[in-house]
Amino acid sequence: MNSDADTVISVENLEHSYGSAKALKGVSFSMEKGRVYGLLGKNGAGKTTTINIVMGFLKPSGGVCRVFGEDVSRMSPETKRRTGLLHEGHLAYDFMTIAQTEKFYKSFYPRWDGGIFRYFMEKLGLPESRKIKNMSCGQRSQVVLAALMAQGAEVLILDDFSMGLDAGYRRLFIDRLNEFVREGGKTVLITSHIVQDLERFVDYAVIINKGEVVKAAPLGDIKKDIYCYRFPAGSDRRLIEGDPSVMDVSVNNDSVDIICSVPPEKAGEFFSGRMGSGDFYQRDVSLEDAFIAVTGKY
Amino acid sequence: MKSIFYKEGIKLRRALAAAFAVNAAVLLYSYFRVRVGFIMQEPALLWLDIIERNAFFFDRISVPLAASAFILGFLQFYPESSGRRFRISCHLPQNEDLTLLYMLLFGLSSVCFLWLFDTAGVMLSASFFFPYDLWGRIPSVMIYSLFFSVFLYSAAASVALEPSWGGRAGLALLLCGGAAFFGVSVYRPSCWGAFIAFAPALLSLASVFYPASGYRAGGGR
Numbered sequence: 001m002n003s004d005a006d007t008v009i010s011v012e013n014l015e016h017s018y019g020s021a022k023a024l025k026g027v028s029f030s031m032e033k034g035r036v037y038g039l040l041g042k043n044g045a046g047k048t049t050t051i052n053i054v055m056g057f058l059k060p061s062g063g064v065c066r067v068f069g070e071d072v073s074r075m076s077p078e079t080k081r082r083t084g085l086l087h088e089g090h091l092a093y094d095f096m097t098i099a100q101t102e103k104f105y106k107s108f109y110p111r112w113d114g115g116i117f118r119y120f121m122e123k124l125g126l127p128e129s130r131k132i133k134n135m136s137c138g139q140r141s142q143v144v145l146a147a148l149m150a151q152g153a154e155v156l157i158l159d160d161f162s163m164g165l166d167a168g169y170r171r172l173f174i175d176r177l178n179e180f181v182r183e184g185g186k187t188v189l190i191t192s193h194i195v196q197d198l199e200r201f202v203d204y205a206v207i208i209n210k211g212e213v214v215k216a217a218p219l220g221d222i223k224k225d226i227y228c229y230r231f232p233a234g235s236d237r238r239l240i241e242g243d244p245s246v247m248d249v250s251v252n253n254d255s256v257d258i259i260c261s262v263p264p265e266k267a268g269e270f271f272s273g274r275m276g277s278g279d280f281y282q283r284d285v286s287l288e289d290a291f292i293a294v295t296g297k298y
Numbered sequence: 299m300k301s302i303f304y305k306e307g308i309k310l311r312r313a314l315a316a317a318f319a320v321n322a323a324v325l326l327y328s329y330f331r332v333r334v335g336f337i338m339q340e341p342a343l344l345w346l347d348i349i350e351r352n353a354f355f356f357d358r359i360s361v362p363l364a365a366s367a368f369i370l371g372f373l374q375f376y377p378e379s380s381g382r383r384f385r386i387s388c389h390l391p392q393n394e395d396l397t398l399l400y401m402l403l404f405g406l407s408s409v410c411f412l413w414l415f416d417t418a419g420v421m422l423s424a425s426f427f428f429p430y431d432l433w434g435r436i437p438s439v440m441i442y443s444l445f446f447s448v449f450l451y452s453a454a455a456s457v458a459l460e461p462s463w464g465g466r467a468g469l470a471l472l473l474c475g476g477a478a479f480f481g482v483s484v485y486r487p488s489c490w491g492a493f494i495a496f497a498p499a500l501l502s503l504a505s506v507f508y509p510a511s512g513y514r515a516g517g518g519r
Contacts, residue, residue, distance in 0.1 A: 058516040081391035095309050107301040108391050
């Protein structure tokens with residue numbers, strides 16, 4: 001059991017509506033110091049609404065969100081300094097150059113780490129006089145991430161960091177962030193549409209569906225009691241699709257994956273009568289599999 | 299404040315240079331127009347104009363001044379609302395109303411410097427043709443242009459900062475009503491007119507805080 005002193009962000013019974021449509025129906029979770037949390041949800045599940053409230057840019061209809069014990073809608077300058085935000089689309093003052101960006105932020109953050117910022121910029125290989133608006137989306141994401149890390153914030157809230165990034169830049173982003181967060185004992189709340197990316201980074205997942213938290217647990221526990229079996233392409237799956245133990249059936253180019261709650265010792269018996277094929281093997285369950293198992297595809 | 303001024307300076311330096319250049323060009327043009335007037339016409343006729351119509355021969359400078367203020371307001375705040383970039387400004391570690399106030403102070407200082415430049419230019423040009431009795435009154439006549447420019451600057455700023463198109467339309471309508479006040483030229487030569495003009499200029503500045511407050515309530519979501 002962790003004390004309140006370890007709680008960095010607490011979200012209590014958040015409710016929010018857009019007109020008559022209820023987007024959040026009592027979302028609650030809390031984040032402990034030094035852990036990385038992934039907020040997962042399908043389109044329209046309430047993920048963006050939640051992250052907007054946590055960032056302090058949306059007033060909820062009900063409930064409260066606190067960062068370091070302060071209501072996010074009225075954060076003091078000191079709490080803002082301790083909280084780093086990465087806005088969706090890697091928002092930056094794109095009329096500034098790299099050098100101007102550093103000079104500007106440095107004046108606001110006494111713990112500014114110029115070494116980290118310059119290290120990233122050297123790796124990027126762009127001149128300091130390059131304006132952010134003249135950079136590619138991937139390059140801009142590196143400048144924004146460098147500025148975020150150099151601020152010396154204790155908690156980072158990263159909204160859809162993967163937006164607009166190709167696989168290489170997404171991986172680079174996570175690599176850099178992983179090193180920084182583990183070394184500095186930072187607390188992170190991150191969202192992304194690409195669940196596979198989060199698997200390499202998060203310790204704890206909060207899954208939201210239809211405005212409610214449907215599962216919140218450490219990554220290992222999220223996958224608990226979920227199994228994935230791979231069958232050859234063309235296997236007859238009509239009998240299995242309606243089975244209550246089956247959470248998802250995915251058709252790949254050369255195979256069919258079945259995500260279900262049937263443990264390996266019972267799998268042979270279970271599938272023999274239903275799939276008409278005993279030719280299958282168990283594969284590791286990914287976070288995305290677990291996510292689909294919990295929320296479904298639709 | 300220094301850091302916010304630094305940021306706003308980067309954002310607006312080209313626009314400011316262009317505004318000063320355009321205003322200087324109009325000042326020169328006005329100077330030559332009056333000079334030609336004195337060469338082409340009997341000076342006594344021009345003097346009669348001044349006496350009978352209370353004419354002010356450098357009046358056209360108020361147009362580029364007002365246009366510059368409007369464009370500066372828009373160019374300063376549109377990059378903030380575009381892509382919801384104002385969220386970054388809101389999260390800077392200081393009171394966000396103070397951040398906005400410093401941004402407005404930068405814009406106001408720019409408008410005031412532009413006005414001072416124009417006023418000095420007009421006074422200098424006028425001193426060649428008119429007696430001190432006339433050109434000495436130029437600042438008090440032109441103060442009205444300053445307030446109108448401040449009003450237009452604030453109106454452009456609040457409309458540009460407003461994240462929703464509906465909100466922009468509403469604000470624009472409201473501020474158009476306010477702008478109509480400055481069309482009443484009967485107040486112009488009087489000090490009371492200038493004093494009265496100060497009120498809508500001040501109120502329009504306050505109006506910029508309205509769209510800014512919307513960002514915390516979900517504006518530009």
